[in-house]
Amino acid sequence: MIEENGGLMGTRHLSIDDYLRGIRERDSAALGQVITLVESNRSDDRAQAQELLTRLLPLTGGARRIGISGVPGVGKSTFIETFGLRLVDAGHRVAVLAVDPSSSVSKGSILGDKTRMEELASSDDTFIRPSPTGGSLGGVARKTREAILVCEAAGYDVVLVETVGVGQSETAVAEMVDFFLLLSLTGAGDELQGIKRGILELADLISINKADGDRLQAAEHARAELERALAILRPKGDDGWTPRVVTSSGLTGDGLDDIWAIIGEHHALLSANGALERRRQRQLLDWMWSLVDEGLRSAVREHPQVAETLADLENDVLEGRMTPTAAAENILGSFRI
Amino acid sequence: MIEENGGLMGTRHLSIDDYLRGIRERDSAALGQVITLVESNRSDDRAQAQELLTRLLPLTGGARRIGISGVPGVGKSTFIETFGLRLVDAGHRVAVLAVDPSSSVSKGSILGDKTRMEELASSDDTFIRPSPTGGSLGGVARKTREAILVCEAAGYDVVLVETVGVGQSETAVAEMVDFFLLLSLTGAGDELQGIKRGILELADLISINKADGDRLQAAEHARAELERALAILRPKGDDGWTPRVVTSSGLTGDGLDDIWAIIGEHHALLSANGALERRRQRQLLDWMWSLVDEGLRSAVREHPQVAETLADLENDVLEGRMTPTAAAENILGSFRI
Numbered sequence: 001m002i003e004e005n006g007g008l009m010g011t012r013h014l015s016i017d018d019y020l021r022g023i024r025e026r027d028s029a030a031l032g033q034v035i036t037l038v039e040s041n042r043s044d045d046r047a048q049a050q051e052l053l054t055r056l057l058p059l060t061g062g063a064r065r066i067g068i069s070g071v072p073g074v075g076k077s078t079f080i081e082t083f084g085l086r087l088v089d090a091g092h093r094v095a096v097l098a099v100d101p102s103s104s105v106s107k108g109s110i111l112g113d114k115t116r117m118e119e120l121a122s123s124d125d126t127f128i129r130p131s132p133t134g135g136s137l138g139g140v141a142r143k144t145r146e147a148i149l150v151c152e153a154a155g156y157d158v159v160l161v162e163t164v165g166v167g168q169s170e171t172a173v174a175e176m177v178d179f180f181l182l183l184s185l186t187g188a189g190d191e192l193q194g195i196k197r198g199i200l201e202l203a204d205l206i207s208i209n210k211a212d213g214d215r216l217q218a219a220e221h222a223r224a225e226l227e228r229a230l231a232i233l234r235p236k237g238d239d240g241w242t243p244r245v246v247t248s249s250g251l252t253g254d255g256l257d258d259i260w261a262i263i264g265e266h267h268a269l270l271s272a273n274g275a276l277e278r279r280r281q282r283q284l285l286d287w288m289w290s291l292v293d294e295g296l297r298s299a300v301r302e303h304p305q306v307a308e309t310l311a312d313l314e315n316d317v318l319e320g321r322m323t324p325t326a327a328a329e330n331i332l333g334s335f336r337i
Numbered sequence: 338m339i340e341e342n343g344g345l346m347g348t349r350h351l352s353i354d355d356y357l358r359g360i361r362e363r364d365s366a367a368l369g370q371v372i373t374l375v376e377s378n379r380s381d382d383r384a385q386a387q388e389l390l391t392r393l394l395p396l397t398g399g400a401r402r403i404g405i406s407g408v409p410g411v412g413k414s415t416f417i418e419t420f421g422l423r424l425v426d427a428g429h430r431v432a433v434l435a436v437d438p439s440s441s442v443s444k445g446s447i448l449g450d451k452t453r454m455e456e457l458a459s460s461d462d463t464f465i466r467p468s469p470t471g472g473s474l475g476g477v478a479r480k481t482r483e484a485i486l487v488c489e490a491a492g493y494d495v496v497l498v499e500t501v502g503v504g505q506s507e508t509a510v511a512e513m514v515d516f517f518l519l520l521s522l523t524g525a526g527d528e529l530q531g532i533k534r535g536i537l538e539l540a541d542l543i544s545i546n547k548a549d550g551d552r553l554q555a556a557e558h559a560r561a562e563l564e565r566a567l568a569i570l571r572p573k574g575d576d577g578w579t580p581r582v583v584t585s586s587g588l589t590g591d592g593l594d595d596i597w598a599i600i601g602e603h604h605a606l607l608s609a610n611g612a613l614e615r616r617r618q619r620q621l622l623d624w625m626w627s628l629v630d631e632g633l634r635s636a637v638r639e640h641p642q643v644a645e646t647l648a649d650l651e652n653d654v655l656e657g658r659m660t661p662t663a664a665a666e667n668i669l670g671s672f673r674i
Contacts, residue, residue: 050660050662050663050666053660053662053663054658054659054660054663057657057658057659057660058657060657061657142662145661146660146662149660198538200570201535201538225565225569226569226570228566229565229566229567229569229570230566230570232562232563232566233537233563233566233567233570281655284654284655284661285651285654285655285661287661288650288651288654288661288662288664288665288668289665291661291662291665291666292634292637292665292668292669293630293633293634295665295666295669296630296633296634296637296669296672297629297630297633299669300629300633313625314622314625317621317622317625318618318621318622320394320395320397320398321391321394322391322394323387323390323391323394323483323486324482324621324622324624324625324628325387325390325479325483325624325625325628326387326390326391327625328625328626328628328629328632329387329628329632331625331629332629332632332633332636335633
């Protein structure tokens with residue numbers, strides 16, 4: 001069987017049925033192996049992963065999918081550890097995944113450093129997985145989306161997807177979750193730290209984190225300011241939800257119950273008005289088309305004739321010798337479109 | 338020559354050299370014909386348009402490219418008329434273009450109704466052109482981008498690109514201009530009218546318009562509120578520019594000189610720090626790639642095998658019978674990628 005499967009190191013002994021049994025039995029070792037399979041770039045692994053995922057699909061969809069973002073220093077690891085432990089205490093099974101396009105095998109993502117979530121990691125009801133490494137953001141996002149499905153099939157009813165706040169990773173995460181929580185900090189003056197351009201639009205909830213000790217008053221002030229600003233700038237969305245602002249402390253746990261209650265409110269509202277179903281359906285089709293786009297783009301870039309002329313075309317465009325339209329037609333022409 | 342050219346109705350008598358001469362001589366009839374050529378979807382016209390544009394490229398790049406957005410009712414036409422006339426009085430030559438993906442030959446865009454800008458339209462130093470009609474936003478955007486180049490070659494040193502605030506048209510316009518002005522209105526309570534989700538991120542300047550008569554005080558109050566909100570939520574961008582908030586009245590002309598001065602400040606800052614050059618270069622390459630993407634997407638959708646199976650694939654994905662990854666691979670496979 002080893003030879004026939006020819007799979008990934010450490011997973012080669014397992015057939016699809018073995019994997020399925022492991023997932024159904026909520027075996028965390030099997031879960032890790034399946035996610036490793038899903039993350040593999042080998043074409044035989046990918047074929048096996050897709051077959052497995054297709055068989056897991058009926059078991060998926062049951063979790064609250066929650067994105068958590070915030071720049072380094074905002075206290076994400078402590079927040080997730082404390083938040084996750086509370087959820088476990090309340091009877092939930094919690095998976096923590098991550099999207100960090102900057103992570104690599106050598107550096108590891110913030111979640112790679114598991115010692116930062118030691119207590120959470122040691123619970124039987126949690127599964128913590130660092131970001132898939134290497135590749136494009138699109139590749140990392142695909143793997144994390146599929147890992148969400150695997151975790152759901154394995155009975156995790158809360159999936160936290162962390163993003164480190166680099167590049168477009170927040171947008172990618174917002175596209176795979178039901179609810180997006182942005183952690184921020186009070187900064188100097190009125191400016192809030194950790195709110196990048198474009199991110200605010202994604203947030204269903206913003207929490208001013210590290211609201212403890214000396215920082216408490218400043219955090220409450222920032223919360224009120226931000227709430228007022230949001231009321232002006234971000235009225236109710238198409239989904240009927242009005243974004244909220246709270247304070248929290250991963251250290252003391254203050255505010256975490258409120259956050260879970262707000263996530264519950266959001267879930268109840270969007271379930272009742274149909275927006276959650278629409279959001280998930282849209283995400284599925286967007287996911288499909290983003291993979292098509294990415295596949296097409298890399299096929300174009302790797303096409304020998306394009307690869308040969310692309311640098312010259314880009315230069316011609318930048319230096320005003322060719323219109324972008326003509327350059328695009330040239331590229332599409334190489335590709336016989 | 339008529340037969341050989343086989344061009345567009347009304348333009349068929351002109352060779353590329355005729356067009357070039359007309360543009361160089363700032364003949365507004367020739368300018369209109371060239372833009373009609375650029376807007377044509379006929380493949381022979383498109384080939385001629387690209388040849389012409391390539392020869393015009395050395396003459397382009399000299400205008401302030403300014404996007405002006407705001408939902409219907411915000412007073413855009415009156416604003417543009419008054420603003421444009423002031424610029425003409427100050428010695429500028431002003432072109433007004435529009436991106437309105439909802440416009441059609443029968444309906445016409447807001448600029449199609451030229452009577453709304455009668456005085457501006459009658460000046461010798463202005464050129465007003467309604468939105469290209471029909472087709473996708475991508476197609477409309479390409480035509481408007483090329484029209485900007487033609488206007489620059491014809492010596493217009495200010496190009497105002499209007500968008501009606503529908504769909505993704507603001508994003509498309511922001512991608513083709515140096516400066517993006519959003520017009521807004523005071524609404525009930527603290528909420529501002531006409532600030533759609535995602536649009537705020539694009540604006541270099543927001544003006545609370547119709548700040549005249551009874552509305553003056555409310556507009557000034559809204560301006561102060563919005564300025565405060567922006568200071569919290571949208572700090573300085575990568576380009577070094579901090580977005581501003583002012584009030585204006587297209588009717589009385591109040592605030593319009595300030596707006597032009599702010600546009601000048603922005604231009605001076607971004608020219609000095611290199612951000613304007615980078616912005617334009619990035620726009621050129623993004624434009625090229627967006628055309629490539631669009632060409633690829635329509636080639637995929639029009640591929641017979643994809644066209645036949647797409648609805649089923651989408652259903653399979655939506656109903657949980659197939660993963661988006663497997664569906665994307667199926668589509669790419671039909672397309673032999």
